[in-house]
Amino acid sequence: MKKYDVAVVGAGPVGSTVARYIADEGYDVVMFERKRAVGIPLQCAGLLGKRIKDTNILPQQYILNKVYGAYLHSPSDNILKVSRKDPEAYVIDRVGYDKFLSEQAIDSGVELLLNHKVNSLNIKTGEVLVSNTNQSFKAEIVIGADGHSSCVSEKFNPQSKSVMAAQYLMDMRGDVFDIDNVHLYANANISPGFLWIIPITKSLVRIGLFANMDYNGLNRVLKEFIQSDDLYKHAKIIKKYHGFIPNYDPKKNLVNDRAILLGDAASQVKPTTGGGLMIGFECAKMASTTILRALQLEDQSILKEYENSHKKRFKSELRVQSEVQKIFGSLTNKDLDEMFLKLKEGNAEELISKYGDMDTQSTLIKEMIKNRLLFSIVPTLLTRRIGSLWK
Ligand SMILES: Cc1cc2nc3c(=O)[nH]c(=O)nc-3n(C[C@H](O)[C@H](O)[C@H](O)COP(=O)(O)OP(=O)(O)OC[C@H]3O[C@@H](n4cnc5c(N)ncnc54)[C@H](O)[C@@H]3O)c2cc1C
Incomplete structure (x- = not known):
């Protein structure tokens, strides 16, 4: 059985990124991809906030x-x-970009195995079984970056929605x-x-x-x-x-034994827009820091730190976005039309242009609460519910 420091399941953009970060530090990394080619078929609108340049x-x-x-x-x-x-x-160009990220990972020393579908794994021992080639591998740490219906996640979470x-x-x-x-x-x-x-x-x-x-x-x-x-x-x-x-799921466990989840597999998506690349890349950096420490100290219990830093960084923003999403889901077309008119009258275009951000919407919501614009467009009870998220 071939042994590695880290096995990454899924050569999507997030898997390739975390694999590169770890291989850059000299560790042996294998990455399994069930498809014969990275990046296809396209499953993305390919819209990325400008901060991508600081993120990847x-x-x-x-x-x-x-x-x-x-x-x-x-x-x-x-x-x-x-x-x-x-x-x-x-x-x-999302197809080209996914390929580029996987090539960067290979250049850093990652072994990419295409047409390798991980079928099962043992999160206690780090054993990974690839069914179509009938091979077993072993790794100190297994990263589940295998997308919305992650087989790694299902080892310690209910099926994701x-x-x-x-x-x-x-x-x-x-x-x-x-x-x-x-x-x-x-x-x-x-x-x-x-x-x-x-x-x-x-x-x-x-x-x-x-x-x-x-x-x-x-x-x-x-x-x-x-x-x-x-x-x-x-x-x-x-x-x-x-x-x-994937639906954002605040209850999802991100770490268990030797396994750790990232990207869509970890439901790391913005509830309002469904965008997952920026948050996935940020989490890849965050997770790699923890994984490298766990490898250096030969202590997999350190992996739990990733769950804590993830909560600290994203919990409040994602909660706000979830509330906004719930409110949107409860509005009728008449409500939506009225809301747009009130927003226009309340000079929201200027406010959104100034504070709006594709990736972080809590700043804009706070500003809308501050100048009472939110009170005019959504029922007071709901506004209080959003306002209370910062208390
Ligand atoms: C139509 C659409 C539009 C979108 N538009 C945007 C957008 O504009 N901006 C944005 O930021 N996000 C967007 N997203 C979301 C974004 O595409 C995802 O968040 C992103 O692809 C997540 O990357 P990932 O690496 O975590 O997972 P994925 O890209 O899903 O990659 C997972 C990889 O794992 C492989 N895999 C799965 N199971 C196994 C297995 N058992 N063994 C081996 N390999 C396996 C898969 O083949 C895949 O290559 C969009 C999504 C959709 C569907």
Whole structure:
């Protein structure tokens, strides 16, 4: 049986990143990937907040577009426009980026085994069984970075819940989009999910949504959306994608014996947007610090420190986002339309432009509570519930 210091299950962006951090320090790392190639099929809108550059390597060649702001649409199309002078987010080539991150890991010494599906593991001994090749491996520490239906997580957590997301890559056959802005559509029928339009070029866009419905339901909503607007009369769907976004779960155990969870496997996603890359990368750094200490001191009980630092860093932000998501989920289309009107009247566009952040929404919510804007748009009881999160 081949032995390693660390075994990473899943060569997604988060798995490749943590594997690289550990191999960089001279440890033997193996990474199992069930697919024959990293990164495909695409399961992402590829929108990353500008802080990505402080969080992980992102070479220029994977940035397809820079986004400065957003149009937020209510169900009756009351629009809020928020924008910044400098780019707020990047639209990335996610397939290329995933491949790049795995190659970086290999360059650092990680052994990447493609077409290796981990079937079972023993979190007490660190034994990993790959069923399709009928091989066993052993590692001091096993990292579950195997996505939303993680087999590592299921060893010490109940099955995770997720919502489905679907996306079309569309050629508009003409320059019809302003490439500086994304469009986000709120509607009670898909709440607390939303629909997005992310321009790659003036004529190439990603249109998608996540919602609590099955694949057919998501496709129906997307098709109705496209058919309802003359803008898409000549447009062509080039590719269809779909995937799962895990529900944020504050009760999830992230560590048990020799196993540790990261990324979608750890349900590390932002409840409001479903985005998982930034938080996953930040957790990869955090986890690697703890794992390296555990390896140096040959004491796996140190792994628990990751759970504590994770709580300290994210608990309050994710709780706020969960509350916001619950409130959105309870609003009707009439409520949403009224809310957008009140936000416009209350000068929210300026406030969101100043304090809004793709990754950290608690700062904006605090500002909205401070200048009483939140009281005007959501019932007082709910505002108090959000306000009390900081007490
Ligand atoms: C439609 C859609 C749009 C999204 N848009 C955005 C966005 O714009 N911005 C953003 O930040 N996030 C977005 N997300 C979320 C983002 O894609 C995920 O958070 C991110 O991929 C998580 O990375 P990961 O490495 O944790 O997991 P994954 O990317 O899921 O990678 C897990 C890897 O593990 C492998 N694997 C699974 N099981 C096994 C096994 N048993 N053995 C071996 N290998 C295994 C899988 O094949 C996969 O390669 C989107 C998600 C969807 C579905």
